Amino acid sequence: MGAHRNSIYDKAYAEMYAKGMSLAETAKSIGVTRQCVYKAFKKRGFRLRTSIPCGFQIYDGKKFTLRSNGYYALTTDDRCLMHRYIWEKEICDIPDGWDVHHINGDKSDNRRDNLVCFPKAEHTRRHQIERKK
Secondary structure: OOOOOOHHHHHHHHHOHHHOOOHHHHHHHHOOOHHHHHHHHHHOOOOOOOOOOOOEEEEOOEEEEEOOOOOEEEOOOOOOEHHHHHHHHHOOOOOOOEEEEEOOOOOOOOOHHHEEEEEHHHHHHHHHHHHHO
């Protein structure tokens, strides 16, 4: 008798992974590890996406490199953080004692609509609230 083929992986590939979910997201949805999903998909010959290195972003003709702390920063000039650069370029100067905050908490999401400027004390308070959640 041949090995039993678990159709959950066929369904997961067609309904989840092929529609854009990551291997990790697919695995979580079906209650297995990412490695199980990877091996099952490879065994079945399913086409897997390749990872694309996202170590930098270009804005205003300048290259911002991803730092180990999750923020993008210029590696030339004054090593300015990308979210602060965008705020000053598109909105206004950042007053002394103020910080630029990522509204959705994603340090790599530097869209103008995701940035807000707060006094440092308010910025710190908001991060303390987020950490308690």
